[in-house]
Amino acid sequence: MLELYHANHSTCSQKVRLCIAEKGLKYESHLINLATKEQLDPDYMKINPNGVVPTLVHDGSVVIDSSVICEYLNEVFSENPLTPDNAFDRARMRKWMRYIEEVPTAAVRFPSFNMAFLPRFHGLDESAFIEEQADVRPLRKGFFRRMGPTGFTDEDIEESFDQITKTTARMDEALASGPWLLGDMYSLADVIVAPLIDRMADLGLAHLWEDTSPRVTDWYVRIQARPAFAEAFYSGARLTEFLEIRPWSKHAHA
Numbered sequence: 001m002l003e004l005y006h007a008n009h010s011t012c013s014q015k016v017r018l019c020i021a022e023k024g025l026k027y028e029s030h031l032i033n034l035a036t037k038e039q040l041d042p043d044y045m046k047i048n049p050n051g052v053v054p055t056l057v058h059d060g061s062v063v064i065d066s067s068v069i070c071e072y073l074n075e076v077f078s079e080n081p082l083t084p085d086n087a088f089d090r091a092r093m094r095k096w097m098r099y100i101e102e103v104p105t106a107a108v109r110f111p112s113f114n115m116a117f118l119p120r121f122h123g124l125d126e127s128a129f130i131e132e133q134a135d136v137r138p139l140r141k142g143f144f145r146r147m148g149p150t151g152f153t154d155e156d157i158e159e160s161f162d163q164i165t166k167t168t169a170r171m172d173e174a175l176a177s178g179p180w181l182l183g184d185m186y187s188l189a190d191v192i193v194a195p196l197i198d199r200m201a202d203l204g205l206a207h208l209w210e211d212t213s214p215r216v217t218d219w220y221v222r223i224q225a226r227p228a229f230a231e232a233f234y235s236g237a238r239l240t241e242f243l244e245i246r247p248w249s250k251h252a253h254a
């Protein structure tokens with residue numbers, strides 16, 4: 001039996017939900033409320049000491065880290081494989097996965113917080129924010145301290161946009177050789193970048209790649225058309241469904 005601790009709108013949770021849906025698996029859902037910091041509850045941190053979602057529990061064994069969970073599911077459940085058969089293509093896929101974790105996964109957090117999550121911290125002064133929101137997070141203390149209660153700087157956001165544009169340019173180049181990032185095979189590389197592209201589109205930022213990387217726009221249409229996509233991005237999984245999104249403009253957050 002698979003149990004998933006996750007949050008509806010978390011991109012890392014969406015990566016795993018998309019993988020599970022593509023493989024036709026079922027799971028018992030345990031929703032974690034990130035706004036009330038349930039991910040930092042001592043009982044939850046016993047299974048995920050990083051204090052983040054998602055966490056998979058498979059017949060009592062705990063697996064953490066979305067990309068690791070996706071690879072684990074592919075190894076354990078052979079149906080609908082999302083990893084190539086040969087080692088060289090698996091290395092190509094993992095090269096994408098590492099890049100996606102390092103570059104766009106990190107970059108997407110900056111506009112997500114400035115444009116959608118900042119109101120969570122409304123009314124907190126700097127010292128209360130640091131004590132209650134930043135220093136309590138095992139993985140994200142530095143990120144939260146840098147953000148503060150008023151948000152990231154214009155430079156931070158512009159750097160994030162630059163990283164997204166570089167990602168989509170790289171994707172566009174790869175997509176010249178096939179419908180998916182590895183060519184003909186739909187793989188975990190597509191699965192784990194999809195929630196990031198979806199988040200940027202949800203924030204109204206698809207213009208960052210629409211003119212320059214048209215193959216990414218086509219890829220996003222193709223991936224959304226897959227039945228698994230609707231399963232993973234069920235109603236309530238997108239920020240615009242329940243949060244007011246502040247349009248990005250310079251100094252808007254100051």
Ligand SMILES: N[C@@H](CCC(=O)N[C@@H](CS)C(=O)NCC(=O)O)C(=O)O
Nearest residue numbers: 010011012052053054065066067140
């Ligand atoms: N490397 C981890 C990162 C997980 C992660 O950052 N999850 C975010 C949601 S997408 C989270 O739980 N944030 C809560 C927090 O920062 O306190 C993974 O891929 O699973």
